[in-house]
Amino acid sequence: MSLRTEIAVVGAGPVGLRTAWNLARHGFDVSVFERGSEIGSPVRCAGLVSSRVLDIVGRGDYVLSRITCAKIVSPSGITATIPSRESVFSIDRRAFDRFIAKKAADAGAEIFLRSPVKNIISSSLKVRDLEVRANYIIIAEGAEAVLSRKVGIVKKNTVLTGYEVLVTSDESNPSEVTVFLDQRLFPRFFGWAIPKGELLLVGGAGLLPGNALRSSVMEIAKRFGYRGVIGHYSGPIPTRPSLRVQRDNIFCVGDCAGQVKATTGGGIYMGLVFADALSEHIEEIHSGRSVRRAYIYRRPREIREIILDYKLWRWYSSLPNDSYDRLVYFLNENSDIIYRTVYDYHSTVLLHGMFTKGKIRIIKEVLLLLIALLNPFWR
Numbered sequence: 454m455s456l457r458t459e460i461a462v463v464g465a466g467p468v469g470l471r472t473a474w475n476l477a478r479h480g481f482d483v484s485v486f487e488r489g490s491e492i493g494s495p496v497r498c499a500g501l502v503s504s505r506v507l508d509i510v511g512r513g514d515y516v517l518s519r520i521t522c523a524k525i526v527s528p529s530g531i532t533a534t535i536p537s538r539e540s541v542f543s544i545d546r547r548a549f550d551r552f553i554a555k556k557a558a559d560a561g562a563e564i565f566l567r568s569p570v571k572n573i574i575s576s577s578l579k580v581r582d583l584e585v586r587a588n589y590i591i592i593a594e595g596a597e598a599v600l601s602r603k604v605g606i607v608k609k610n611t612v613l614t615g616y617e618v619l620v621t622s623d624e625s626n627p628s629e630v631t632v633f634l635d636q637r638l639f640p641r642f643f644g645w646a647i648p649k650g651e652l653l654l655v656g657g658a659g660l661l662p663g664n665a666l667r668s669s670v671m672e673i674a675k676r677f678g679y680r681g682v683i684g685h686y687s688g689p690i691p692t693r694p695s696l697r698v699q700r701d702n703i704f705c706v707g708d709c710a711g712q713v714k715a716t717t718g719g720g721i722y723m724g725l726v727f728a729d730a731l732s733e734h735i736e737e738i739h740s741g742r743s744v745r746r747a748y749i750y751r752r753p754r755e756i757r758e759i760i761l762d763y764k765l766w767r768w769y770s771s772l773p774n775d776s777y778d779r780l781v782y783f784l785n786e787n788s789d790i791i792y793r794t795v796y797d798y799h800s801t802v803l804l805h806g807m808f809t810k811g812k813i814r815i816i817k818e819v820l821l822l823l824i825a826l827l828n829p830f831w832r
């Protein structure tokens with residue numbers, strides 16, 4: 454059997470769906486192939502997003518609560534409580550994906566569920582026993598990046614494993630998130646607790662085996678006196694952005710191209726931004742204009758940001774636990790640094806970290822970071 458379409462999208466995550474929605478709205482014939490049997494499932498996300506995300510896709514009943522403060526806990530228990538200047542939301546990720554899927558379908562995109570794409574050869578995709586021919590192929594398959602690597606666009610990435618458990622707890626505050634920095638529990642990353650309505654999502658990520666990560670997360674859950682477990686989730690988090698995102702008429706976007714803020718693993722905002730850039734790019738090529746640069750350079754601030762964020766992650770994730778203690782102590786004394794940091798643009802922390810109130814503030818870690826960032830070979 455065969456099918457002909459103008460645009461074939463692999464993956465019905467938020468990024469694939471956003472690209473499909475954009476292109477269908479502009480009159481393209483779009484088909485989305487999703488291996489799962491439903492949209493938004495299984496959930497592999499903590500569902501914390503800024504209002505920028507809501508501005509891009511529109512507000513819907515996927516929003517669970519507004520977060521007004523973040524508590525950062527160091528390995529030895531020093532805490533810094535930072536009120537949030539921006540609007541940050543805890544969302545129901547499944548409902549969020551379904552919200553975008555409906556927009557894409559209403560715009561005319563056709564979404565095929567239970568349709569794993571097995572292979573891509575030049576302009577055609579193998580979807581079970583179906584051969585799909587397309588003018589443009591968009592791979593938005595998520596962090597595993599199997600096809601993206603197979604077609605030779607992206608290279609192998611450092612991928613962290615994230616694990617989360619949804620629990621009932623009396624100690625959760627619907628407007629507060631907690632972040633746990635501890636190299637013993639979450640080497641090279643961190644743990645978190647995020648309110649989900651009446652429930653609490655406790656999670657963590659790091660470079661460590663699944664069993665060890667699970668026990669680290671349960672250790673955090675115990676600190677919240679959890680009573681019961683509603684569900685477990687796990688998923689990969691990419692770190693390094695790929696500057697190669699295209700081969701001929703095949704494009705990679707979202708997690709598979711490493712379009713995440715490596716410091717936090719947050720990929721929804723950046724993925725949506727680059728989905729918009731890619732849609733504009735395809736429209737332009739299609740209208741016959743000559744387009745030389747890769748679509749990622751349509752968003753120079755964001756591509757710079759994710760590269761810088763990757764460097765930032767490499768720096769902070771290699772700090773020992775006593776540096777985390779010092780850092781959290783420092784943040785507690787200078788909470789304006791995080792308060793003034795722009796949520797989706799973490800590198801702004803550097804400016805505020807070093808220069809505020811007319812004073813230059815250098816702690817050993819900030820100095821090391823600067824040296825690391827100024828090193829052009831460190832990518």
Ligand SMILES: Cc1cc2nc3c(=O)[nH]c(=O)nc-3n(C[C@H](O)[C@H](O)[C@H](O)COP(=O)(O)OP(=O)(O)OC[C@H]3O[C@@H](n4cnc5c(N)ncnc54)[C@H](O)[C@@H]3O)c2cc1C
Nearest residue numbers: 464466468488499500501570595615688707708719720721
């Ligand atoms: C534990 C964890 C917590 C996170 N927390 C946050 C957070 O709080 N905030 C935030 O912004 N981001 C967070 N993220 C990251 C966020 O989930 C991703 O950045 C986002 O989902 C990327 O969207 P995507 O569309 O690129 O990929 P995905 O959401 O992974 O979607 C890819 C889709 O492609 C499908 N697929 C894969 N291969 C094929 C194939 N061969 N054929 C057909 N379909 C295929 C998959 O089934 C999936 O539906 C978190 C990630 C993890 C793992």
